Amino acid sequence: MNVRSADDLTTRARIRDAAVVRFGRDGFRVGLRAIASDAGVSPGLVIHHFGSKERLRGECDAHVRRTIREVKAEAITQWSPGQILGEMSNAAEYAPLVGYVVRCLLDGGALAAEFVEGMVADAAAYLEEAVDAGTVRPSSDPPGRARYLIATTVGMLVIAQLEADAGRGVSPTVDPAGALGQMWQTVLLPGLEMMTDGLLTSSDLLDEYRTAMAGDPSP
Amino acid sequence: MNVRSADDLTTRARIRDAAVVRFGRDGFRVGLRAIASDAGVSPGLVIHHFGSKERLRGECDAHVRRTIREVKAEAITQWSPGQILGEMSNAAEYAPLVGYVVRCLLDGGALAAEFVEGMVADAAAYLEEAVDAGTVRPSSDPPGRARYLIATTVGMLVIAQLEADAGRGVSPTVDPAGALGQMWQTVLLPGLEMMTDGLLTSSDLLDEYRTAMAGDPSP
DNA sequence: CAGACGACTGAACGAGTGTTTAGTCTGGTG
């Protein structure tokens, strides 16, 4: 117990890391036997250490949560919130974590909701700073705008995962992190265009919506 | 066989419809017994009609695909592509289909990839028309822009599903379609703002990217 | 050295799954 904090390569930690990788790559449906095999261990030992598969996943969640928080803390000044996952996927060390988070997103656990809310909060803070600095336009609904932008990131993660899964049968070497990077390249230019000039040529739609909401704000 | 096309309420169709609803609400992990029970039928009969659970899902896919194509065909002139799912979720008749599609998106089957590509293609066509009509700005990468916009829609679907799942324990009456509608309301104003004015106050970032790409277009 | 404790394994258990099988009921046909 006292050794674990100093040397994080105990069997227990090895099982946990193997579980994160397996969960991230194959989803949460994988059997304990596959995880145990990856860790070079018997299925019974996994239960011996973690009590149940659910508690194993709980520790994986906590571990991923903690790691992301650390990376985020030291990177908050460098990148925009939406890019954190992209940058993490570039570092091979953190690539499995990205896969794990995407799986959580698809599976819909508590970590997923918390992760999305965290991204939204980060984006809101980041946008507020940028608005104060004068580089980003102010919005009449800052939290809503943050949600809107994070939705785009989440959608790209999901679509990248979709294509990574689809290509797995043909070329098993396709990894979600690579697919995500490719995805970023594809939409970076259109995204920038969208962010600088917008999409519409006139403000008619926005004006219509605003006057409609002024008359009847209920829907 | 000749009866089925005239009257679509054969036992076979009833099982298929029950499967679509169950798959959409609980995901593809639900057992055949639950589906059979919903259809008022024994588990064996499901196999008798469809051969296997996988083939049952295949017929569900085909049915959803066909229905969406029909709805799309008669609605293509009215709504923008991203709104089709939203409008469908309002019609109670089609609400289960929306849930099914979202589940496919999360599960990552062939229908999911096809569905996303279909939405992207629709969005691209819709945007091209709008550009010609002068209501939407031209883009230097129209397909990329379509992908970017559809990613936002997909992300909102996923997040809405996330929150619908999270609230299920507290209030089981929350349906994905309702969550989706609520989601739309939340981000409609910020989305419109974004589309009319953009996000950034200057074109520095875009210009930087363009000059960088002009010098080294490889990455 | 004796004893105890924790890591660890291999085999088994019980519950769940999709599927099979034997058999019943029903409606139409010669």
Add this chain to the structure above:
DNA sequence: CACCAGACTAAACACTCGTTCAGTCGTCTG
């Protein structure tokens, strides 16, 4: 009527899953 094909069911089968259990090994302790 006899017959039969198909819809349909109840029970069982085969398999996988998470989990349990009895027991072995090595190490530390008194």
